[in-house]
Amino acid sequence: MAKIPYKTYLTEEEMPKQWYNIRADMKEQHDPLLNPGTLQPLATEDLYPVFCEELCKQEMDSTTRYIDIPEQILDYYKTFRPSPLIRAYHLEKALGTPAKIYFKFEGNNTSGSHKLNAAAAMAYYAKEQGLKSLTTETGAGQWGTALSMACAYFGLDLTVFMVKVSFNQKPFRKAVMETYGAKIIPSPSDTTQVGRAMLANDPNTGGSLGCAISEAIELSMGDDNCRYALGSVLNQVLLHQSIIGLESKIAMEKLGEYPDVVIGCAGGGSNLGGLMSAFMQDKLTGKSNARFIAVEPASCPSMTRGKYAYDFCDTGKITPLARMYTLGSDFMPSPNHAGGLRYHGMSPILSKLYHDKYLEAISVDQNKVFDAATMFCKLEQILPAPESSHAIYGAIQEALKCKETGEAKTILFGLTGTGYFDMPAYMQYNEGKMTDYIPTDADLQRGFDGLPKVD
Ligand SMILES: *Cc1c(COP(=O)(O)O)cnc(C)c1O
Numbered sequence: 001m002a003k004i005p006y007k008t009y010l011t012e013e014e015m016p017k018q019w020y021n022i023r024a025d026m027k028e029q030h031d032p033l034l035n036p037g038t039l040q041p042l043a044t045e046d047l048y049p050v051f052c053e054e055l056c057k058q059e060m061d062s063t064t065r066y067i068d069i070p071e072q073i074l075d076y077y078k079t080f081r082p083s084p085l086i087r088a089y090h091l092e093k094a095l096g097t098p099a100k101i102y103f104k105f106e107g108n109n110t111s112g113s114h115k116l117n118a119a120a121a122m123a124y125y126a127k128e129q130g131l132k133s134l135t136t137e138t139g140a141g142q143w144g145t146a147l148s149m150a151c152a153y154f155g156l157d158l159t160v161f162m163v164k165v166s167f168n169q170k171p172f173r174k175a176v177m178e179t180y181g182a183k184i185i186p187s188p189s190d191t192t193q194v195g196r197a198m199l200a201n202d203p204n205t206g207g208s209l210g211c212a213i214s215e216a217i218e219l220s221m222g223d224d225n226c227r228y229a230l231g232s233v234l235n236q237v238l239l240h241q242s243i244i245g246l247e248s249k250i251a252m253e254k255l256g257e258y259p260d261v262v263i264g265c266a267g268g269g270s271n272l273g274g275l276m277s278a279f280m281q282d283k284l285t286g287k288s289n290a291r292f293i294a295v296e297p298a299s300c301p302s303m304t305r306g307k308y309a310y311d312f313c314d315t316g317k318i319t320p321l322a323r324m325y326t327l328g329s330d331f332m333p334s335p336n337h338a339g340g341l342r343y344h345g346m347s348p349i350l351s352k353l354y355h356d357k358y359l360e361a362i363s364v365d366q367n368k369v370f371d372a373a374t375m376f377c378k379l380e381q382i383l384p385a386p387e388s389s390h391a392i393y394g395a396i397q398e399a400l401k402c403k404e405t406g407e408a409k410t411i412l413f414g415l416t417g418t419g420y421f422d423m424p425a426y427m428q429y430n431e432g433k434m435t436d437y438i439p440t441d442a443d444l445q446r447g448f449d450g451l452p453k454v455d
Pocket of ligand 1: 112113114115142143231232233265266267268269270271272340341385387388416417418
């Protein structure tokens with residue numbers, strides 16, 4: 001058999017023209033979103049004040065299996081897609097594993113992550129609806145950058161609430177977003193009620209994603225020409241990210257390959273959901289028995305130590321309630337957690353698949369994540385984002401198991417992005433100053449105590 005190439009790209013003609021909606025193949029659906037006031041299931045129209053209408057429809061659609069990607073989004077995708085499927089030959093050799101390791105690299109765009117796949121759709125549909133602006137939050141900065149890029153391309157204004165610790169740590173992220181024309185506000189801020197309340201409660205708070213979400217939603221609710229956009233967790237985001245797995249599947253088919261294990265890092269679930277959906281379809285329909293593994297930080301372990309419960313999606317408790325694995329919307333990861341994957345909850349779709357045992361989850365502390373990151377960057381030459389490095393860690397663990405058992409499994413993992421803006425974290429690690437703080441059960445209990453009482 002011909003040696004498999006290091007990189008496999010699809011041609012423009014081979015690129016998927018439709019997104020895949022995994023809910024159409026799930027045996028059971030996740031529980032419905034609830035109105036936080038009445039605790040009744042939400043109707044699609046209830047979401048119209050927050051998201052643009054087409055996205056609300058996608059959010060609630062559990063039956064349409066394939067959804068056409070609009071022509072203008074396909075054109076936009078061509079500026080940064082297809083992304084390569086790469087065979088990690090150098091990593092395999094260094095590990096001495098019989099396993100074949102592939103990764104799908106989503107970091108080849110200025111945002112440095114997969115988030116542009118969903119940002120494109122949000123900006124496009126907002127423009128189609130005749131809206132003037134979007135607002136959002138960003139933690140590590142990739143989502144804010146991605147939406148800045150897409151808003152610049154489709155012609156929309158954008159306000160980004162950036163979690164204050166990241167705002168202070170990553171001035172260059174802010175500069176990139178501003179270059180694309182976005183307005184950046186550190187969160188919590190005094191521009192919203194939620195922000196002012198957070199500041200009154202703790203003036204020195206570094207902020208959280210949940211709080212920045214509340215601020216962005218508050219801003220959008222006060223302006224009829226503005227809607228809110230969220231870069232993870234939501235069903236619509238998993239739909240848009242399905243392009244990652246669809247492309248991977250076509251590329252692997254071209255190589256005569258199919259993964260035994262699919263691995264992704266898990267913050268809110270968008271990249272893993274996107275990478276695994278096309279393969280999970282085969283598992284749900286009995287065509288394959290691949291394993292799926294989510295890798296999350298030990299400092300923010302929503303799946304491995306969270307509760308499967310209804311919770312708010314934000315700290316300000318203004319969003320609908322979603323049933324998901326959660327640490328409680330009041331949970332804040334320790335400040336020494338080096339960025340990314342800080343969200344308290346997990347995509348309801350992934351939560352349901354995890355609950356129903358289609359998906360596994362592991363957690364890892366950050367020194368081990370950076371061990372994996374530095375090993376990977378020396379061998380495969382890409383400087384990975386700390387978030388992505390959780391998946392690298394997971395892939396290495398699986399490859400080492402194969403070394404023990406002698407099995408030549410095919411491993412596929414998602415390399416979601418590059419880490420150029422994460423150098424403070426790399427510096428800490430390089431200087432031996434990175435610490436691990438793993439929350440105690442008592443720390444987690446405080447988050448669980450704040451869960452809304454739904455039954
Ligand atoms: C946002 C982000 C993640 C985590 O978010 P998910 O929604 O879980 O995918 C992972 N990697 C990178 C590079 C990111 O920007």
